[in-house]
Amino acid sequence: MTNDFKFYTELKVRYEETDAMSVVYYGKYFVFFEVARTEYLKNIGYNYVDIEKDGFYFVVAESNCKYYNPARYDDDLKIFAKIEYMRNSSFNFLYNIIKKSKNKNEPNVNIAEGNTVLVCVNNADFKPCKIPDYLRRAIQNFEGF
Amino acid sequence: MTNDFKFYTELKVRYEETDAMSVVYYGKYFVFFEVARTEYLKNIGYNYVDIEKDGFYFVVAESNCKYYNPARYDDDLKIFAKIEYMRNSSFNFLYNIIKKSKNKNEPNVNIAEGNTVLVCVNNADFKPCKIPDYLRRAIQNFEGF
Amino acid sequence: MTNDFKFYTELKVRYEETDAMSVVYYGKYFVFFEVARTEYLKNIGYNYVDIEKDGFYFVVAESNCKYYNPARYDDDLKIFAKIEYMRNSSFNFLYNIIKKSKNKNEPNVNIAEGNTVLVCVNNADFKPCKIPDYLRRAIQNFEGF
């Protein structure tokens, strides 16, 4: 599943992220996706902080998640991320969340997968605009399309 | 869009729910969906607290959201909810979030729509099980299918 | 305890606000305090949205909470709030959170109490500044000091 991802980031589940079922609350996975986006952009040389300073916001137009197994407090998660396609002003991130096993005899567990469609907007009026060229090129170089 | 929903609940956006773009963080809409589910079930006569006491959890198998317009701090939102279909152990909630205009001359604004597929599981082992009959009948009566 | 509060607002505990102990996560009470501040200000005639538009932010300088009993999913809470004192640029909110009993024979339960010291700052540079006169007068009128 995660064979074709070239990037991942890691995090550990916080108590705050669990709910009364003793598992991670379903909405928190979208926070994990956000962490992966931030680190993905840094990995290809760009900081979202600086992109905002250049006058852009990336707003989420659509988000989707499928949940396969629950994650719990203190679990070590890998969040794989890739950009699947890029249009003029929008691009689609795919994610796959895996739980790392605590010992060698247990396999990793597939937790969730999802995607978010992001739109590059002018941060003055939230109107869609072209993805900055430097970022477009960096994404194309990294993903190879 | 919301014509065929028979239920909605209302809430007001909290400061905590906004982010540095001054809009509601994209993951928070899934919390709003949760509030609507809770109130929907109460409206048809059942309290999720009691369903858990009966030995069941409703776990989310899939969640999706499309974002049309940003909501902001102190906005008054209506969250429409309906159950679109029901299988043996799963059912699908649809949602539509609308921002109520502050004055009569402004129209309401379409904020987001989404769905969550829920699976009824045994709360001892998280294995899927049949939706309790009393709840199945109440949903069928309410939605008319 | 809550005898000398002239204002309260109500809310219902969301599933997202619980944690793996099946109780409200300790940090969420500060969100409930925020909801009470917002509604308190509205109750004396002012909307924090408009205060921000006038060029001010209220930033939190200090927050404290004592926890007496756990609150749980779907509990109905009353959050009492009052302004205890006001200085040139700062003021202190006191809070008391009570769980409403589900039936007449059970007493209400004392959940938590706390306070937040807020500082009025210029929203351009976050420097402390005088609390706007209109707001100062409204608070004095309401609290009677």
Added chain:
Amino acid sequence: MTNDFKFYTELKVRYEETDAMSVVYYGKYFVFFEVARTEYLKNIGYNYVDIEKDGFYFVVAESNCKYYNPARYDDDLKIFAKIEYMRNSSFNFLYNIIKKSKNKNEPNVNIAEGNTVLVCVNNADFKPCKIPDYLRRAIQNFEGF
């Protein structure tokens, strides 16, 4: 300020943790405190997951925070933590949060400090009980009291 702390953990501010003032929401610092508690316990050899399995919960009886400077999205934070005192069933964690400067010429910035009083309870009935001896000794050894 942080001279007498023997432990710290690090984290990066997530977009979700910011609010419409473009700074970290005041309630989120209590989540950062929780992360530091978890890592502190691991550092002295104990995993809170296992403590829960042994039949205990650590519930928060009191929490306090003073805010000195705002933290923002993508800031690198160090959360220093120490246990200041231990009683029969309770103990007090102190915290100090520092923002690491992005370059050598800028000093670190003092963000916040706080504390949480934790009570060891039986996880069946939430009644206070003695802190397990193994943990008491490990804390005494680490803090040197």
